[in-house]
Amino acid sequence: MGELANKCSEYRDLVAGSPEERAFLDYISSILDLPFIWMQLTPVEVLYWRDGGSWIEVGEMRLEALALPYSKGGVLEGRLVDINGDVEGNIAVAPFPSDLNDAKYVVIDAARRGAIAVVLYGEPLRRIVVTDELGFKYDAAPPPIPAISAPTSIAKMTGSRARLVVNASSNVTYSYNIIAMNSFEDTPMISAHYDHWLYGASDNCGGVEAAVTAFLDLVAEDYPVALGLFTAEEGVAPHVPSLYWAWGSLIYFSKWRPRHLVNLDVVGTGSPKAYVMPYMREVVSGLLPVEWPRPDFDSLNYELRGMPSVTISALDDVWPVYHSPLDNRVDDAMITLTVDIAKRIVKTEPRRPEVDLSHYGIPVRADPYDAWSLIYNYLVIFKNNNHSDIVYVNIFDFLKRNAKDYIRIDVLGGPTLCVNNCDKAFDYYRELAYAALI
DSSP, rough: OHHHHHHHSSSBBTTTTTTHHHHHHHHHHHHOOOTTOOEEEEEEEEEEEOOOOOEETTTTTTEEEEETTTOOOEEEEEEEETTSSSTTTTTTEEEESSSSSGGHHHHHHHHHHHOEEEEESSSSOOOOOOOOOOOOOSOOOSSSOOOEEEEEGGGTTTSEEEEEEEEEEEEEEEEEEEEEEESSOOOOEEEEEOSSSSOOIIIIIIIHHHHHHHHHHHHTTTTTOOOEESSSSOOOTTBBBBSSSSSEEEHTTTTTTSSEEEEEOOOOOOOOOEEEEEGHHHHTTTTEEEEOOOOTTTHHHTTTOOOOOEEOOOHHGGGEEEEETOOOOOHHHHHHHHHHHHHHHOOOOOOOOOOOOOGGOEEEHHHHHHHHHHHHHEEEEEEEEEEEEEEEEHHHHHHHHHHGGOEEEETOOOOOOSOOOOTTHHHHHHHHHHHTOO
């Protein structure tokens, strides 16, 4: 593991607004304090959340646990009850879902049935954000009850009385995006997020090392480029929205738009793929396996606007240890490969997107990226209230062909198009797009 990635992963729970973050910012600043590099720390208001050590007591036994962000702290006592039983007034116990993002649906369901807390068990222990909204929106949705990740052995203790200690605290404060550049012209940007849960070696200390290395290499070549090291990719805004991730980059990209974005996230181990805007496929042709955009990264805030972006990631390979204490190593060969590919992509010039809005009965828009985002974007789709998928699609084609198969469809970060009866979702979306309400 390189020096930068190693230093990054020394900070357990390097979260936005933490004292540890300030020390890491000083370290990064010292690396970037070089001639011909202009650097600034741009403030981002965040909710700083810390788990000071949580556990569950059953009789004389104490099991260490991980509080799930952004649970409130407290001490709760009750009977451990299987999630399918009568959880009212009790602590619900359930296996951690295979799709970690479904944890919030377990918590929401348990809270609506009267549970006072949720224990999700499985190995390894995990941290994943839980909220109180089925979809992913920018409205406030803090978790309804505390939730923890606990060892599998807790499953055998249902029926016993337990004492749950969630030693979590939070306060609103400021964090910082690190922005550096060697030119004030319209440049491409290499980006990575530096905040992480637990050790975060792959997610995303390896990405930070790769981004900084690629940036400094390009500066040495006198190639105009910018570097964005973003806070709060793991979360979160002060009001805890259900679309909690990529908060730091959202704040930055709402004001500044680099020519194109090359984002590095979860690149410490495994085999990377390129998640690419469809009109940019030729940019990465022959370099990596190519897939359509995926919403898990800071590039989300470019993709929602139709802007040119590529994310390099091996998230699928890292999934077994994602957001767990086992994400503790980085493959140096993987970093070297990522640096090389990132520099190649930075030097390309993506073509502008082209879509025919009149084909969909929508007035023409002057901005080609705005026009693209009306047709190609993210939907949140539900076949039930226990799971959702976020898909990047041609929205008009998807709604026309597939809407009837779902009980709810949202625009990611936007309006809900239908609940229970989705036959009219296509017409509703077209009306919103025509009226420029999307």
